[in-house]
């Protein structure tokens with residue numbers, strides 16, 4: 186399972202997503218994410234996004250997906266906008282794809298960053314297709330969808 190996910194993810198993926206939240210205007214974006222592994226039980230990744238409307242850089246994040254025994258996983262992510270997230274979750278291997286479900290164990294903001302109370306990522310990895318959704322809660326707004334995207338192997 187560990188080797189399989191590392192091989193399935195390794196390399197660069199590109200695609201498009203859309204974002205929303207009750208406090209902001211809906212938006213669409215393009216994304217490039219690269220995954221790499223060195224034979225240890227983790228996968229490193231770097232993501233960057235651009236506005237589809239204007240081409241301007243948007244969000245960027247980097248992190249490590251840690252592969253643990255018995256289908257458990259952890260994800261640590263550092264964001265350019267001053268937030269660090271730690272997730273715990275699980276991997277499920279289905280017939281033709283792998284599902285990763287992750288819930289935040291901690292979300293920490295730098296003094297100048299926005300406050301985020303909880304986050305969640307649902308990721309489906311097919312041989313050449315990666316689909317994800319991202320949910321979050323911020324003060325006064327319950328846990329709900331912020332992002333959905335579909336990437337293809339570049």
Ligand code: HEM
Pocket residue numbers: 202204206208209210212214216234243244264268270299300301304319321323331332
């Ligand atoms: C593909 C990745 C992402 C993109 C393209 C993206 C894009 C955006 C955009 C365009 C906005 C509205 C303008 C702004 O406030 O800057 C926004 C707001 C926001 N995003 Fe994201 N975002 C992404 C990921 C995330 C993640 C991972 C988090 C949390 C860990 C997050 C938290 C927020 C928050 C807290 C707001 C402000 C909501 C408010 O205060 O009203 N975003 N995002």
